[in-house]
Amino acid sequence: MPELPEVETVRRTLAPILGARVTGVSAHRVALHMGRRIDPAALRRASAGAVVDRVDRWGKYLLWYFAGRDTGVLVHLGMTGRLRVVPPGAPRDPHTHAVWTLADGRTVRFSDPRRFGLVDVFGRGAERAHPSLAPLGIDALDGPLTGRALARLAAGSGQAIKALLLDQRKIAGIGNIYACEALWRARIAPALPARELDGERAGRLARAVRAALRAALDHGGTSLRDFVNAAGNPGSYRDHLRIYGRAGRRCPRRGCRGTIVRTAIQGRATFHCPTCQAT
DNA sequence: CTGGTGACCTGCGGGC
DNA sequence: TGCCCGCAGGTCACCA
Numbered sequence: 001m002p003e004l005p006e007v008e009t010v011r012r013t014l015a016p017i018l019g020a021r022v023t024g025v026s027a028h029r030v031a032l033h034m035g036r037r038i039d040p041a042a043l044r045r046a047s048a049g050a051v052v053d054r055v056d057r058w059g060k061y062l063l064w065y066f067a068g069r070d071t072g073v074l075v076h077l078g079m080t081g082r083l084r085v086v087p088p089g090a091p092r093d094p095h096t097h098a099v100w101t102l103a104d105g106r107t108v109r110f111s112d113p114r115r116f117g118l119v120d121v122f123g124r125g126a127e128r129a130h131p132s133l134a135p136l137g138i139d140a141l142d143g144p145l146t147g148r149a150l151a152r153l154a155a156g157s158g159q160a161i162k163a164l165l166l167d168q169r170k171i172a173g174i175g176n177i178y179a180c181e182a183l184w185r186a187r188i189a190p191a192l193p194a195r196e197l198d199g200e201r202a203g204r205l206a207r208a209v210r211a212a213l214r215a216a217l218d219h220g221g222t223s224l225r226d227f228v229n230a231a232g233n234p235g236s237y238r239d240h241l242r243i244y245g246r247a248g249r250r251c252p253r254r255g256c257r258g259t260i261v262r263t264a265i266q267g268r269a270t271f272h273c274p275t276c277q278a279t
Numbered sequence: 280c281t282g283g284t285g286a287c288c289t290g291c292g293g294g295c
Numbered sequence: 296t297g298c299c300c301g302c303a304g305g306t307c308a309c310c311a
Contacts (some may be wrong), residue, residue: 002304034287034307060305079304080289112286114288116305132306158283168306175304219293224304225291269302284310294300 001061002077002175004140004191006221006235010083011057018055020102022047022066027098032115033078038098039121042216046071046121047100059136059172063122071121074130078116080226084109108230126194140173141172141213147203154194154202161197162190162243162265165209174209177222177244180271181212184253190263190270196279215240243271251276 002010011262023049027040050066057063062083064073075083082093082277089103098119100108110119122130138145153170154161164170174182183190185208188201197205216222221235224245228234242252247262251273258275 006304033305076305078288078306112288113290114303114305116288118306157281163282166305177304222304227304267285282311284308286308287306289303291302292300293302295298 002081002221002227003175003178003216004057004077005178005216005237006227006229007060007062007077007173008057008141008217009221009229009235010013010077011055011062013233014055014062014083014085014108017052017106019051019101019107020104020106021051022100023103024048024101025098026101027119030097030115032097032112032118033076034141036118036120036121038119040098042071042121043073043098043119043172056134058127058190059139059168060175061118061133061136063127065124065147068105070124072124074118074120074122074132075110076118077131078112078118080114081110081112081117082226082228083230084111084228084232085230086232091099113226135169136172137168137170138143138172140209141217143171145171145206145209147199147206149233150206151197151199151202154197157194159194160190160265161188161192162270164194166268171209173213176268177224177241178209178212178216180244181242182209183217184208184272184277185212187276189274189279190265190272192279242275245271247271 025044053067054065062075093111095113096111098110101250165174186205216237218235220238223234251258256276258273263270
């Protein structure tokens with residue numbers, strides 16, 4: 001589900017809880033990604049009784065801040081995670097692992113069937129001390145991800161350019177869909193060794209990354225199956241994807257007669273047009 | 280150090 | 296109808 005545009009869409013649709021007071025937190029000590037368990041007591045210490053004063057995003061991570069607290073709450077949606085604000089009495093999604101109750105009766109609920117997500121606490125002002133945030137590279141949207149920055153990241157690397165785009169330590173926020181979409185926009189083959197990215201291609205790719213993410217954000221993200229924003233609504237960018245999931249179809253680029261193919265890079269489905277993304 | 284593979288989970292859609 | 300298989304937006308441990 002959630003790459004940068006989806007996570008940013010969740011962040012924006014959490015605006016209705018800014019200024020609200022958390023009156024209670026209930027969570028299960030369920031094992032999420034890599035066996036890391038939710039710590040209900042730590043969540044309660046961080047947020048119970050406090051007013052939500054900000055929600056930020058770093059790459060694909062959401063960070064909640066609470067007025068007067070030196071600890072915040074960190075959320076990653078993994079593949080199937082949802083963070084929703086629901087009215088009192090609303091039916092709960094299956095696999096709901098944490099629930100924050102607000103003073104007016106609304107609740108914020110984290111659900112995640114596959115449990116690849118993360119809910120944890122972090123120190124306010126010490127975000128980089130959290131092991132999940134420490135290694136993150138520049139944000140793909142807030143970067144600045146310039147051609148020069150991209151060229152520097154790619155210098156000397158033999159890995160496929162698509163693998164580099166997916167490496168959160170280099171650039172934070174790009175996932176499988178938008179890596180494919182950005183490379184198509186930039187007319188660059190996903191398997192191109194990163195070191196072969198010259199200055200001109202690097203500039204094109206940096207612009208393409210930003211354009212692909214912006215376009216998706218303008219449509220509230222892509223919902224393939226699970227994604228909904230904090231208000232419970234899916235994104236509509238799936239209808240506008242140019243290349244992802246479209247193997248066998250004609251390349252949508254004006255003037256290109258190529259056919260989209262599906263390959264694998266690092267085990268991930270990869271879509272590109274061999275005609276206009278030849279190198 | 281680098282880069283590639285598989286594991287972690289649940290659920291869904293397609294083929295038989 | 297029902298079963299089995301492959302596949303899914305992500306990350307991380309482990310291997311060569």
